[in-house]
Amino acid sequence: MKTITPPTIILDEEVKWDKSQTIVSKTDVHGTILYANDAFTKTCEYNAIELIGEPHNVIRHPDMPKVAFKALWDALKKGNNFHAIVKNLTRSGRYYWVITDFTIDKNEKGEVTGYTGRRKAVPNSVIEKIEPLYKTLLDIEKIKGEKASELYFEAYLKEEIGKSYDEFVIDLFAQETMKENSKEPAEETNKFKKGLNWFFFGETNPK
Template sequence: MQSPQTMRQIIDEEVKWDKTQTIVSKTDLFGTILYANDVFTQVCEYSAIELIGEPHNIIRHPDMPKVAFKALWDALKKGENFHAIVKNLTRTGRYYWVITDFTIDKDENGEPCGYTARRKAVPNGVVEKIEPIYKTLLDIEKLKGEKASELYFDAYLKEEIGKTYNEFVVDLFEEESKKEQYQKEKTKNTIKKGLNWFFFGD
């Protein structure tokens, strides 16, 4: 089986999947995969048997800056649920973008014992806005190191966005989802109007 460290040939092609579905996975406190639903296996192109016991970074795309995952783990270690917009890598080297809602699983004593991640597809508008930010962070990371990338990201969120990463992600997703829904309704109404004219005249 291909390990996460093995270089896959990266293909600039989005994997096709049913974007109305939700990808679900569960990990232990160290990010080891304990469960993957059928949607997850179909999208990432690994079988459940191949995924179980592997670190979740088996699907990490090289276009993702490390600072995004640091923000995630920092929040989870503080006991905070977290959202992230992530570009993931499939077994064949293709990609898919998702918004992930991370929640903390607890045992019978109320102690954290793992994490559940639920992922949904994101509108194209989200990718168009987040991709350039991630590219800048990745460029800084490669040239100046992870700490410099983290410092820039913190300053960017504070000075240009005025929100935490989690707030920024949630608001961006909701805003672009509303826009996408509006465009769909607009297109639907235009088609309906056109058909009415065709069949019934003015």
């Protein structure tokens, strides 16, 4: 099977995309892409035929530290849904930032068959806060190795944030979105605490 070749030139430029859309993809348990919706293909600049059968990391941006994806896979393998803020790479070498809600797909026997990721745009203020952390983790990874980056990340979340990565992402996104939209804090925070279902699925009264 022909594999996608990453772009040779990485541009410090955001791709133009419809930020009102939800980017959706489905993978098997190994992260192989099984489905990509139109919003996904248009944003990453690959068509569905090119994406199907490829590992999802074909759109991984080199600015992303590996420890962020380790946290993701560790959670999913434990059966936990997960949220992450991710910088992705397009065919042309451009980037786009998203918040992702990962859910676990199961068959009628309750066996895990894969994962569904739904992604939406994030406020610039979220990127401004998380990008320096990712850069630090990436620098540690390059100089000291992935294990050192992982240990720093764990200590940072414990000592400076006091939350898990998933909780950190949800709270950061909630706070910055509330500021941007000037909504009532109590009402909006309650929505985010429901797992962002209202945001990704359009639910106004999540249970």
